[in-house]
Amino acid sequence: MDVSVRALSVASATGTLAPAMSNGAPLSSKTPTGQASLFSSSSAGFGAQSDLTTAQLMHAAKMARLSGFTYRPVEDLSDWLSKEGLQLVARGQTHFTRWFVADGRADGLEEASTSGRELKGGAARIGRPEELFGSSQKRKRPARHRVIMLRGVAWRAGEFNARLWQDMIKFLPASFEGNLTQPRNALVAHSGMSDMAQMLFHELRPFLVEAQAANLPVTLGGHSLGGAFALLMLCMARVRLDYDPNAIKCYAFGAPPVLSLSEKTAAQNCMSLLNLPPGTVRSFVLDNDPVPRAMLSVDPTFAMLKQSAPMSWVLEARRAFLGSNVSFTPEKFLYENVGDVYLIKWTAESGQKVIPLAPAEMDDQLRLAVEELFKAPVKLIQALLDHSHGSYSQELYAAARQLERRHQEESHPAGAPVELSAVLSLKVAA
Numbered sequence: 001m002d003v004s005v006r007a008l009s010v011a012s013a014t015g016t017l018a019p020a021m022s023n024g025a026p027l028s029s030k031t032p033t034g035q036a037s038l039f040s041s042s043s044a045g046f047g048a049q050s051d052l053t054t055a056q057l058m059h060a061a062k063m064a065r066l067s068g069f070t071y072r073p074v075e076d077l078s079d080w081l082s083k084e085g086l087q088l089v090a091r092g093q094t095h096f097t098r099w100f101v102a103d104g105r106a107d108g109l110e111e112a113s114t115s116g117r118e119l120k121g122g123a124a125r126i127g128r129p130e131e132l133f134g135s136s137q138k139r140k141r142p143a144r145h146r147v148i149m150l151r152g153v154a155w156r157a158g159e160f161n162a163r164l165w166q167d168m169i170k171f172l173p174a175s176f177e178g179n180l181t182q183p184r185n186a187l188v189a190h191s192g193m194s195d196m197a198q199m200l201f202h203e204l205r206p207f208l209v210e211a212q213a214a215n216l217p218v219t220l221g222g223h224s225l226g227g228a229f230a231l232l233m234l235c236m237a238r239v240r241l242d243y244d245p246n247a248i249k250c251y252a253f254g255a256p257p258v259l260s261l262s263e264k265t266a267a268q269n270c271m272s273l274l275n276l277p278p279g280t281v282r283s284f285v286l287d288n289d290p291v292p293r294a295m296l297s298v299d300p301t302f303a304m305l306k307q308s309a310p311m312s313w314v315l316e317a318r319r320a321f322l323g324s325n326v327s328f329t330p331e332k333f334l335y336e337n338v339g340d341v342y343l344i345k346w347t348a349e350s351g352q353k354v355i356p357l358a359p360a361e362m363d364d365q366l367r368l369a370v371e372e373l374f375k376a377p378v379k380l381i382q383a384l385l386d387h388s389h390g391s392y393s394q395e396l397y398a399a400a401r402q403l404e405r406r407h408q409e410e411s412h413p414a415g416a417p418v419e420l421s422a423v424l425s426l427k428v429a430a
Contacts, residue, residue, distance in 0.1 A: 017165050018404075061249040062084075064392040064396055066221065071152075071154060085102040085105065086103065087101055088100060094196075097226060097229055100148075100238065101148050102146070105144055123257065148220050150229045150230055150233075152223045152224025166192070169214070171191070173190070177239050177285075183265055186267065186273055188260050193229070208233075218248045234281065238274050249281075251279045269338070273337065274340075281339025281340065286392060286395060287346060288386045296429060297363055301410075302333040342356055346395070350385045353399060
């Protein structure tokens with residue numbers, strides 16, 4: 001795959017995307033079927049493993065874009081969010097992530113000016129509750145929605161610390177929220193991530209409770225490690241706060257798998273165990289990004305382990321005693337994909353395409369040809385670029401624009417009469 005050809009394709013598909021991404025102005029989400037705002041109903045409640053519409057792709061691209069704000073200087077965060085029609089509610093940082101909470105209107109996402117005061121632990125609270133939520137009458141039918149975005153690892157000097165490294169290398173599964181699941185100890189998670197999640201939930205809990213009391217729908221999201229934390233926060237909100245499963249969503253971009261079922265449950269998957277409907281969790285994987293493949297059955301490390309006779313015996317023994325649906329068996333490495341998984345794939349023939357992955361085909365679709373990556377430097381470079389948070393928003397925008405144009409071409413084939421409004425729409429989109 002030629003990186004330069006792919007970059008040109010993305011720029012062509014997105015049209016004015018490059019300038020929009022640099023100045024903070026969002027790409028228009030107008031589609032042939034209407035206008036989709038950031039928190040539009042079109043992005044909720046669709047069935048699992050379904051193709052995403054143009055509006056849903058735009059929504060996902062917007063979430064990826066917002067997740068990238070966690071990497072930007074904190075002093076500019078409020079201004080960047082304001083340009084997106086969001087009001088900063090709070091922000092904070094731990095030794096392993098940086099996060100922010102922001103509110104926006106469902107119908108048009110109003111801009112808001114803010115002023116802040118410091119919270120304990122270095123977090124900043126912006127705005128008064130009445131400014132954020134309105135009167136009690138409005139709380140019954142909220143017009144506002146809340147987003148909570150979490151950052152992945154920042155490899156800058158001083159950001160990646162020894163304490164984070166120690167947490168990350170504790171990768172073996174441990175019981176996750178064991179006293180709160182039914183049955184007990186039904187979930188396992190990356191041990192180090194689980195420890196960090198306990199600290200993170202303590203900081204985010206007030207904003208989840210506040211949104212729950214005000215009847216504000218919540219979208220959690222993040223890139224890389226931030227996406228994994230977003231998933232764990234959703235699970236903890238579900239079991240600790242009895243969060244309405246229809247009032248909370250999660251978007252993960254290039255996130256490593258960190259959660260799985262244990263041998264204590266006969267549930268089909270984590271979603272069914274937590275009674276989460278399809279579409280609650282959406283995970284996006286770029287074609288050559290190695291991070292979201294880590295610790296899955298398609299992880300090349302797992303293939304190497306199975307070639308060892310002693311390790312193969314251990315895997316077979318665990319399957320014989322515990323079944324094939326638990327971690328560390330011949331069929332399953334450590335963790336599993338949770339929710340709806342979408343592969344963002346680029347080809348010279350069809351450009352960007354977002355493919356919903358069915359469970360039966362997930363392993364084949366996600367398997368990386370590692371040998372080819374190291375034989376072809378261009379592909380190795382593309383793998384590194386694919387994990388960038390900017391790549392996710394850019395490629396999702398490109399896929400949305402391409403799908404929109406395809407619909408327009410199908411609606412108005414060559415030689416067919418086109419209404420003036422459609423011509424103007426095409427010119428604006430270009």
